[in-house]
Amino acid sequence: MGKKVLMKGNEAIAEAAIRAGCRHYFGYPITPQTELAAYMAKRMPKIGGTFLQAESEIAAINMVYGVAATGRRVMTSSSSPGVSLKQEGISYIAGSDLPCLIVNVQRGGPGLGGIQPSQSDYFQATKGGGHGDYHLIVLAPSSVQEMADLTGLAFDLADKYLVPSMLLADGTIGQMMEPVELAEGREPVFTEKDWAVTGTKGARKHHIVNSLYLVPEELEAKNFERFARYAEIEKNEVRYESFMMEDAEYCVVAFGIAARISKNAVVAARKEGLKVGLIRPITLWPFPKQVLADAAKHVKGFLSVELSMGQMVEDVKLAIDCSRKVALCRRTGGMIMSPDEVLEQIRLLAGGDNA
Amino acid sequence: MTTEILIAGFGGQGILFAGKFLANKGLLEGRHLSWLPSYGPEMRGGTANCSVVLSDDPVGSPIVNTPDVLIVMNLPSLDKYESAVVPGGKVFVDSTLIGRPVERADLTPFYVPATRLAQENGVPGLANMIMVGKVLRECDFTSFDGIEDAVRSVVSAKHPEMLDVNLKALRLGYDYQD
Numbered sequence: 001m002g003k004k005v006l007m008k009g010n011e012a013i014a015e016a017a018i019r020a021g022c023r024h025y026f027g028y029p030i031t032p033q034t035e036l037a038a039y040m041a042k043r044m045p046k047i048g049g050t051f052l053q054a055e056s057e058i059a060a061i062n063m064v065y066g067v068a069a070t071g072r073r074v075m076t077s078s079s080s081p082g083v084s085l086k087q088e089g090i091s092y093i094a095g096s097d098l099p100c101l102i103v104n105v106q107r108g109g110p111g112l113g114g115i116q117p118s119q120s121d122y123f124q125a126t127k128g129g130g131h132g133d134y135h136l137i138v139l140a141p142s143s144v145q146e147m148a149d150l151t152g153l154a155f156d157l158a159d160k161y162l163v164p165s166m167l168l169a170d171g172t173i174g175q176m177m178e179p180v181e182l183a184e185g186r187e188p189v190f191t192e193k194d195w196a197v198t199g200t201k202g203a204r205k206h207h208i209v210n211s212l213y214l215v216p217e218e219l220e221a222k223n224f225e226r227f228a229r230y231a232e233i234e235k236n237e238v239r240y241e242s243f244m245m246e247d248a249e250y251c252v253v254a255f256g257i258a259a260r261i262s263k264n265a266v267v268a269a270r271k272e273g274l275k276v277g278l279i280r281p282i283t284l285w286p287f288p289k290q291v292l293a294d295a296a297k298h299v300k301g302f303l304s305v306e307l308s309m310g311q312m313v314e315d316v317k318l319a320i321d322c323s324r325k326v327a328l329c330r331r332t333g334g335m336i337m338s339p340d341e342v343l344e345q346i347r348l349l350a351g352g353d354n355a
Numbered sequence: 356m357t358t359e360i361l362i363a364g365f366g367g368q369g370i371l372f373a374g375k376f377l378a379n380k381g382l383l384e385g386r387h388l389s390w391l392p393s394y395g396p397e398m399r400g401g402t403a404n405c406s407v408v409l410s411d412d413p414v415g416s417p418i419v420n421t422p423d424v425l426i427v428m429n430l431p432s433l434d435k436y437e438s439a440v441v442p443g444g445k446v447f448v449d450s451t452l453i454g455r456p457v458e459r460a461d462l463t464p465f466y467v468p469a470t471r472l473a474q475e476n477g478v479p480g481l482a483n484m485i486m487v488g489k490v491l492r493e494c495d496f497t498s499f500d501g502i503e504d505a506v507r508s509v510v511s512a513k514h515p516e517m518l519d520v521n522l523k524a525l526r527l528g529y530d531y532q533d
Contacts, residue, residue, distance in 0.1 A: 006375075006382055006390070006508075032394055115395070176417050177375075177390040179382055257417075264415040338420045 004179040009147040009169065012180050013077070013103055014039035016148035019185040020155045022073040022101070023049035026063040028056055030079045031115045032171035033105035037077065049188075057082040061089030061102075068098035068164075069209040071196030073155055073188070077103035079171075080121050081112055083129075090164060091130025095211030097195075097226065099158030101151070102136070103167045105174040108334035116334025117171035119256060120308035125168045126285045126315070133223045135230055137165040137237070138284040140255040144178035150282070152183055157237060161229050162195075168284060170307065172257040172336070239282035240291055244270065248277030250350055251295050252342070253316050254305035255281045262305045265342035274350050284312070292319040301325040301349045305342055308332055325349070356411055358496035359419040362483075363404035363436060364428030364449075369483035372509065373426070374405035376487060376521075380497050380505040381409040389417035402431060409496055424494060426486050428452060428469070437462075445494060447486055465493055465533075472527055481524035488528020499529055 007015070014036045017025075025040040037053070044051035050067075054060035060076045067074035078086065083104045093100055106121050108114040125138045137157050139150040147169060154165035200206050213219035241259075244266055245251065254262040259280040269276045279295060281288050292302070301324050304313035310328045317326050329345040331337045360377060364370045371392050381388040391406040406419035425440050426447045427433045433446075433453055440446060442461045451470035467489045469482035478485075491499050502525055503518075510517040 004382065006378060171394070172391065172417065175392060175394050177378060178414070178417075179388065260414075261416040261418070267415070336418060338418075339416055340420075 004181050006177045007144060007180050008035050008175060008177050009141070009144045010035035010105065010174040011039050012144050012147040012182075013151050013167065013169075014043070015182060016151035017075055017101065017155070018043060018047065018049070019183055020073065020152040021186040021188045022075055022155065023047070023188045024067045024072060024074040025050065026052050026054050026060040026067075026074070026076050027078065028054055028060050028082060030082045032107060032117070032174050033077050033079050033103065035174070036103065036105070057085035058089065061086040061093075064100050064102075065089055065093050065096070065098070068093060068100040069096070069197050071193040071198065073099075073101075073159075075101035075103065077105065079105050079107045080109045080118065083121065083124070087124075087130035090136070091132050091134065092211050093164050094130070094134035094136065095132060096209050097162040098164065098209065099155070099162055100164050101154050101158060101167065102164060103169065106168065106170045108332065114334040115171065117257060117336060118307050118332065118334060119168075119170055119258060120311065120332060121168065122284065122306070122308060122311035125166050126287070134226065135163070135285055137161070137163055137233060137286075138168050139165065139239075140168050140282060140284050141173055142256050142259050142280060142282075144173065144176065144180045146282075147173060148180050148182055157233075161233055163229065163233070168256070170257050171334075234286040237283060238286050238288050238291070240288040241278075241280040241282060242291075243278040243280065245277035245279065245295065247275055248295075249275040249299055250277075250301050250303065250346065251292075251299045252276060252278045252303045252305055252346065253281070253292065253312070254278065255284060255312070257336070258305045258307055261337060261339050262342050264339035265346060268339060268343050269346045272347075274346060276346055276350070281312075287315050287319065289315075289319040292316060293321070296320040296324050299324065301327065303327045303329055303342075303345055303349050305329045305337065305345075307336065356496065357414075358409045358424060358494070359422050360407040360409070360424045360426070361404060361419045361422035361436060361439075362407070362426040363402070363432035364483075366401045366403040368403070368428050369480065370403040370428065371405050373483040373487050374407045375509045376484070376505055377407050377409070377497070379508040380501070381407075383501055383504055383508070384497065386410065387412060387414050389414045391417045402429075404432070424490065424496075426490060428482065428486065430454070433457070447490055447493075449482055449486060451482070465489055467528060467531055469528065472531065473524065476523070476527055478520050478524045478527070481520060484521050484524035485528035485531070488525040489531055490528075491525070492529045
């Protein structure tokens with residue numbers, strides 16, 4: 001690890017991707033992730049990599065599909081409306097069992113929406129987004145340091161399980177600067193893979209990368225095989241942060257920027273004598289279901305804090321089998337709740353219980 | 356200790372740059388910090404603001420809703436943010452551009468004719484750093500020591516001549532007395 005430097009979240013993703021051995025970036029500009037593409041445009045040509053501004057988001061994701069099929073590390077990035085455009089390609093990549101990284105620095109929606117921060121692509125990221133039976137590994141950074149760390153992890157997990165990874169960030173974390181310590185650079189990752197299409201030179205039988213299975217028995221078997229891998233991911237790769245949960249009677253659940261705001265509110269609530277803690281999912285898929293189920297044995301109620309009309313709240317209810325009250329603190333459209341707004345919801349949750 | 360700083364003014368006044376300087380100052384002192392710009396469709400003449408949090412502990416929310424220190428470089432910013440400052444907070448006003456005093460009696464105001472000082476002293480466009488110089492004098496969340504390294508880390512390597520003028524502007528603000 002080197003010394004700490006100040007970087008924007010978007011730049012930290014780009015530098016971390018390069019250090020993780022990614023040498024191929026395809027994208028199309030959109031606020032608030034443009035610094036990422038700009039960084040790649042500057043750096044990739046100097047290190048023998050590819051930066052290509054495609055004619056559209058759809059073209060970019062299909063270029064990612066192509067490079068992923070060769071076994072090389074590859075990524076694209078965009079913001080909400082652009083990620084919607086990529087969904088067809090993402091489904092094809094998932095259906096072809098290829099690793100890659102897709103970054104979504106979310107902004108308010110639906111439609112073109114606005115350019116201010118949002119978390120309203122939670123459903124799209126964690127429940128599919130494109131068509132068919134598939135999942136992405138979805139990581140939710142909450143600091144500039146995590147923008148860097150989770151980028152490396154996203155590539156590693158994608159390679160390990162042959163599943164596309166998504167980094168689900170938001171405009172705030174993308175635009176802010178914080179001190180960040182970057183991992184040592186790695187050489188470009190290109191290990192011989194027994195599925196990659198790299199040219200046979202007549203020496204072996206050719207590989208086929210494809211998502212078309214016209215025989216339903218084959219497609220069903222393929223989907224079952226993929227979901228067996230998903231089960232492994234759910235078993236091995238759940239990540240979360242637990243804050244002041246030891247003696248907590250109430251549990252705030254929040255990710256990304258909402259978790260940062262919630263932390264201030266939890267500290268303030270503790271000063272008022274309210275026993276509150278925070279569980280911050282770092283992996284949104286796999287969702288930390290068991291962690292919340294275990295917490296439900298001890299706490300009286302949950303509060304989901306989200307920059308959306310309420311999306312993750314459904315997964316919280318599912319995780320605890322609706323065994324406790326689950327309240328919701330929400331802002332949407334690019335608006336951000338203050339710690340005081342979260343604190344007020346915590347008071348209501350705790351007070352409603354004592355009344 | 357945690358200090359929440361909000362800097363606001365017109366785009367083009369160096370609002371974000373002033374924040375970057377304070378962020379780098381904090382970094383060089385080994386502190387926890389965050390820097391968050393407004394990133395709306397602001398451009399020269401529009402409004403711009405910047406949240407900086409400096410702390411001895413990891414920073415929670417990077418969004419400054421209730422600043423301990425407010426630096427304002429136009430009237431709309433004072434109108435908008437005066438009510439948000441914490442009781443007992445400090446407000447730094449560019450009095451060349453803002454004609455009215457701070458109204459709240461529970462705040463400590465500092466009036467610096469930064470834009471005029473910048474023009475008179477041959478550092479045009481650096482009213483922002485004059486304001487920051489005054490902040491370094493009146494606040495104890497950071498000190499005047501080590502400003503050269505902090506400026507060096509924010510001025511472009513292509514424009515080393517900017518180092519001296521930024522230091523001059525900081526000094527002007529630091530030495531300014533009503």
